[in-house]
Amino acid sequence: MFVLKILILEDNPADAGLTVRALKMSDLRYEHRVVDNKDDFIAALLEFKPHVILSDHSLPSFTSEEALPLAHQYCRECVFILVTGTVSEEFAVNILKAGANDYVLKSSLTRLPSAIINAFTKKKAESEREQNILKLQEVNHELKTFMYRASHDIRGPLSSMKGLINIAKIENEPSELMKLIDMMNVSAERMDRIVVDLIETLGVRDMNVVKEEVNLKAIVNEIIAGYTTQTGNKLKFSIESNLQSSFYSDSKIITLVLKRIIDNAVKFQNFSVPGPYVNINIWSNENGASISIADNGAGIKEECLPKVFDMFYRANTESDGIGLGLYLVKIGTDKLDGKIEITSMEQMGTTVILDLPDLALN
Secondary structure, three states: OOOEEEEEEOOOHHHHHHHHHHHHOOOOOEEEEEEOOHHHHHHHHHHOOOOEEEEOOEEOOEEHHHHHHHHHHHOOOOEEEEEEOOOOHHHHHHHHHOOOOEEEEHHHHHHHHHHHHHHHHHHHHHHHHHHHHHHHHHHHHHHHHHHHHHHHHHHHHHHHHHHHHHHHHOOOOHHHHHHHHHHHHHHHHHHHHHHHHHHHHHHHHHOOOOOEEOOHHHHHHHHHHHHHHHHOOOOEEEEEEEOOOOOEEOHHHHHHHHHHHHHHHHHOOOOOOOOOEEEEEEEEOOOEEEEEEEEOOOOOOHHHHHHOOOOOOOOOOOOOOOOOHHHHHHHHHHHOOOEEEEEEEOOOEEEEEEEEEOHHHO
8 A cells, every 4th residue: 555755844843743633634644754954854855755745934944945946856756835824925826836736824734635635646647747758759769760770771681682683684694693593582581581570579569468377498498499400419408497386477478588589599609619508597586487598609798788678789790680689578578577687798608587577476
């Protein structure tokens, strides 16, 4: 149950008592703290972290006009209500213009609980609206970047293919024609991979989470089965699962996420070192399940690690991808309310740890 934290700035114990009495007579679930000077006020903003501030106008060495900007500075989401004696209409207008959410006269404290509820509800709605605007701006920027980079990356192999077609039109030597066709096929395959990446990324963004029982070990086994035939005995896979109970999540999203991570572990493996491996561990945690994918491959430069989940970012410039793999992984993990952590050292290997909540517990 949500408990409202109320900070009372008042130097008169009797008035502070009347304010607390008005709160006790309401249905509010709250805890309060009373302070009577600037230093204690700032300390309470930092330590108590109030949701609501009830401030007297004039203390011996501190006023509400001084307290209000401090509240905005240290507690941006706080509701600030002036609780004071008789004030002029001009002062009331000015304090509201300065950012106070309301004012209540000490002679009308019965109105205090409703003033708190109204101001807090309004403040919360404004905060949510601001967050939604920021999210829309972020999505809009992301969409513009996505469209620009997608069209740019598709045009690369498309331009190559058009150039090869023009050359093929004037080439009469069958062996040279076959070389050109092979080159066209390479461009077509690259374009196909780009389109698949784009479709999968958009698909995960719009996907609804389906809560179902998930067999994580079976998903991993199915994924690595496709790689064992490609790598033969060069790459050793190991899987260890210590899940203590059934686990509920979205198998489709988890499969997409794990496939991308394991694909990177294989793609950037260093087969010149002895004993290349991909070790996968699955275990229970207090909220659900954790999955670790560790390899001893090429690794990632330290300065690249903070950006690896960014859209279209490629830590390895030799990769033929367009930088959506780990971006898709992050989107999928966020969809499941999970967390992802990646550690790596260049030429030493990479470890990715996924913490996924059990959706049956939510």
